Amino acid sequence: MKLEKMDHVGIVIEDLEEVKHFFKTLGLELIGEQNVNGEWINNIYGVDAVEATIAMMKIHNGETAIELIKFHNQVETSNETKYFPKNIGASHFAFAIQNIEQVVENLKSTSSNIIGEIIQYEDLYKLCYIKGPEGIFVELAEKL
Incomplete structure (x- = not known):
């Protein structure tokens, strides 16, 4: 087995337009956006009745993409800290x-x-x- 490359990184977000604007301003381009639902997405996430919009963005001529995932039926969450997080796991x-x-x-x-x-x-x-x-x-x- 050989890893070939990193394909994309997924981020669950709430305000799709605001996050797309941020990444567009940073220099990424939108390469696709679609609404998804049905058995395949329910099965991959291990939940029922998922409805989401997925937007893929990448650097021009780049290979690795950022996948923005907006769930339409998720509970609201918040990240109020304005400082760099010290949480274990992906940070930036x-x-x-x-x-x-x-x-x-x-x-x-x-x-x-x-x-x-x-x-x-x-x-x-x-x-x-x-x-x-x-x-x-x-x-x-x-x-x-």
Whole structure:
């Protein structure tokens, strides 16, 4: 057995339009969106009567996608912390970018916030963390 590549990362979200806007502003493109329901999705998630909208986004010419999953019949949840989480498990996405200052400026049109500040790590990178909508944490890394 050989792993070939990472295909996508899934994120369960509540406000699909807001999250799509955030990732579009970051530079990803929408490659598909559809409403799903039925036995196959019920079986894969191990629940009954799932209705969802799934939107796939990726970097232009990239291979790995982000799958945004909006359940239409889920209980509301909240992620109120504005700071970086210390929870065990997945914590953030990292994107290699150019012109970190401009990207951060562009993201001001979304509901995201920069955490801390843009820092320079040795002579290697400029880095920062962004808290996007719905508690999605993103690391931006500009190679120097």
